[in-house]
Amino acid sequence: MRKGWQEGHVLVAPDKFKGSLTAPEVAAHIAAGLRRARPDTPVVTAPVADGGDGTVDAMVAAGFARLQTGVTGPVGESVAASFAMRGETAVVELAEASGLRRLPDRPDATTALTATSAGTGELMRTAAMRGAKRIVLGLGGSACTDGGAGMLTALGARLLDEDGRPIPPGGVGLLRLARIETDEMLRIPVVVASDVDNPLLGERGAAEVYGPQKGAGPNEVAQLKAGLARLAEIVRREIGVDAADRPGAGAAGGVGFTALAVLSATIRPGIEIMLEELDFDALLAGARLVITGEGSLDRQTLHGKAPMGVARAAARAEVPVVAVAGQRQLTRDVLRRFGFEDAYALTDIEPDPEVCMAQGGALLEQLCARIADAHLGSSLIRNNQ
Numbered sequence: 579m580r581k582g583w584q585e586g587h588v589l590v591a592p593d594k595f596k597g598s599l600t601a602p603e604v605a606a607h608i609a610a611g612l613r614r615a616r617p618d619t620p621v622v623t624a625p626v627a628d629g630g631d632g633t634v635d636a637m638v639a640a641g642f643a644r645l646q647t648g649v650t651g652p653v654g655e656s657v658a659a660s661f662a663m664r665g666e667t668a669v670v671e672l673a674e675a676s677g678l679r680r681l682p683d684r685p686d687a688t689t690a691l692t693a694t695s696a697g698t699g700e701l702m703r704t705a706a707m708r709g710a711k712r713i714v715l716g717l718g719g720s721a722c723t724d725g726g727a728g729m730l731t732a733l734g735a736r737l738l739d740e741d742g743r744p745i746p747p748g749g750v751g752l753l754r755l756a757r758i759e760t761d762e763m764l765r766i767p768v769v770v771a772s773d774v775d776n777p778l779l780g781e782r783g784a785a786e787v788y789g790p791q792k793g794a795g796p797n798e799v800a801q802l803k804a805g806l807a808r809l810a811e812i813v814r815r816e817i818g819v820d821a822a823d824r825p826g827a828g829a830a831g832g833v834g835f836t837a838l839a840v841l842s843a844t845i846r847p848g849i850e851i852m853l854e855e856l857d858f859d860a861l862l863a864g865a866r867l868v869i870t871g872e873g874s875l876d877r878q879t880l881h882g883k884a885p886m887g888v889a890r891a892a893a894r895a896e897v898p899v900v901a902v903a904g905q906r907q908l909t910r911d912v913l914r915r916f917g918f919e920d921a922y923a924l925t926d927i928e929p930d931p932e933v934c935m936a937q938g939g940a941l942l943e944q945l946c947a948r949i950a951d952a953h954l955g956s957s958l959i960r961n962n963q
Contacts, residue, residue, distance in 0.1 A: 611946025629771035629848025630718025685793030699732025726836030752805030776828030849887030
């Protein structure tokens with residue numbers, strides 16, 4: 579990991595500003611603004627992610643290699659997707675292969691029913707062929723509600739109907755599921771990185787909560803719920819595992835369920851895994867300030883999102899932490915109760931959200947002058963001669 583920084587450095591560890599800047603871009607702009615405002619202050623960047631969009635980018639910035647391959651996209655087309663790898667650990671981001679951003683058009687009723695997670699399984703298989711002995715599987719931003727059926731098929735499992743034929747792709751295909759054969763399935767230790775605690779079924783289940791975001795109307799939601807219930811029944815009967823009610827089973831349209839029940843995966847908050855891979859405690863040693871953030875500081879931030887994980891780690895090291903965001907929906911008093919010394923938003927200096935999205939990098943650099951004045955003072959840092 580990064581070595582040789584001076585005592586008293588600022589550690590910059592933001593997540594992405596969704597729709598505007600990737601996490602590495604956010605970190606680079608914050609660092610540029612700080613260096614302009616306080617050229618005497620050493621800055622260390624460590625962009626983070628929570629398992630969703632941008633996880634591979636953050637891992638690459640942390641020193642992992644980026645490997646690219648062609649896989650099956652959510653509606654069956656071929657897409658170029660990346661995973662990250664270092665040593666025997668591979669990081670696979672479901673959104674890279676099976677995400678909403680991979681749909682050729684906006685999600686609709688058809689894609690809600692037929693979108694597949696096959697490309698995610700193909701990424702996992704490729705990682706294993708490249709030497710991975712452990713896979714961190716980031717779940718978030720999925721286009722599919724197929725319960726991970728496509729992923730399992732790509733790993734070598736057979737999902738069959740009553741006549742012994744492969745079921746069709748997508749959540750609607752699960753309605754025909756009668757048997758699962760896993761004798762030839764690739765088996766590799768998997769750790770699921772996700773901050774979603776929804777179960778597979780019920781009012782908080784994958785279809786009910788996330789189906790509408792993927793283009794499903796009431797009729798499609800009903801079909802997807804029935805398909806996922808069928809999957810849970812067959813897994814319980816064929817494999818002997820009942821995981822439908824486990825927290826995280828509803829992640830990524832039920833991919834969390836099959837990872838837990840069929841791949842015997844463990845599931846942990848994505849930011850915890852990210853900070854371990856970054857050796858974040860070592861980066862914190864000697865820091866005088868941590869800057870984290872994401873596109874919107876809101877109630878979701880306080881429930882396992884990346885900035886909250888960074889704030890907890892900084893608190894354990896007794897290093898003050900401030901947050902930056904595109905917009906801030908929480909008061910400073912609330913944020914202070916959760917460990918943030920202060921919080922800043924692009925809307926503090928530019929009230930138009932569209933301008934903030936379009937000019938996020940430049941505005942971040944401007945905002946850093948305020949952060950430097952408030953938290954770094956003007957004194958030179960020792961050991962930075």
